[in-house]
Amino acid sequence: MVFCAEAGAFVFGSGLAIVPFLHGGVVTQFHWLNDQQFLDAVAVAMITPGPVVITVAFIGYLVAGPVGAGVAGLATFGPCYLFTVLPAPYFRRFSKNASIKAFVDGVSAAATGAIAGAGFVLGRRAIHDVPTLSIALVTLVLLVKFKKLPEPLLIAMAGVVGVLLSSAAR
Numbered sequence: 001m002v003f004c005a006e007a008g009a010f011v012f013g014s015g016l017a018i019v020p021f022l023h024g025g026v027v028t029q030f031h032w033l034n035d036q037q038f039l040d041a042v043a044v045a046m047i048t049p050g051p052v053v054i055t056v057a058f059i060g061y062l063v064a065g066p067v068g069a070g071v072a073g074l075a076t077f078g079p080c081y082l083f084t085v086l087p088a089p090y091f092r093r094f095s096k097n098a099s100i101k102a103f104v105d106g107v108s109a110a111a112t113g114a115i116a117g118a119g120f121v122l123g124r125r126a127i128h129d130v131p132t133l134s135i136a137l138v139t140l141v142l143l144v145k146f147k148k149l150p151e152p153l154l155i156a157m158a159g160v161v162g163v164l165l166s167s168a169a170r
Contacts, residue, residue, distance in 0.1 A: 019122065
């Protein structure tokens with residue numbers, strides 16, 4: 001629970017910014033999951049609405065069942081709620097402050113680095129042969145070329161291609 005609360009309190013940016021932090025804790029530090037279980041949790045979550053909620057709930061479930069899923073979800077999002085939703089009415093008052101703007105710029109840059117780190121962590125484990133490399137490259141090209149392409153649909157389609165390639169190889 002403490003680990004999930006730390007994840008919610010200290011990871012800024014987007015849902016993907018939390019992935020390297022989660023990997024470091026649940027795989028490397030605590031050994032709750034192995035690399036493949038972690039990758040599966042993130043991959044399954046990416047095709048659902050609210051991927052971070054699904055990822056932490058799935059990890060919590062694998063570690064401690066349904067109660068673990070609930071505790072992980074609440075512990076991860078409690079700090080976010082406390083740090084953003086409750087003080088939101090006061091944010092506008094400080095929006096013109098140069099120091100606050102500089103802080104947000106720094107956090108945004110760090111979040112970008114964390115998201116790139118998430119891509120590296122996940123890619124290193126998921127891309128292990130020519131078919132997975134091909135799927136990754138085609139997906140990247142499609143995302144760059146077609147800005148409005150819904151990522152969950154693209155991920156689901158890539159999963160179908162993976163199944164078809166796997167079936168053809170047998």
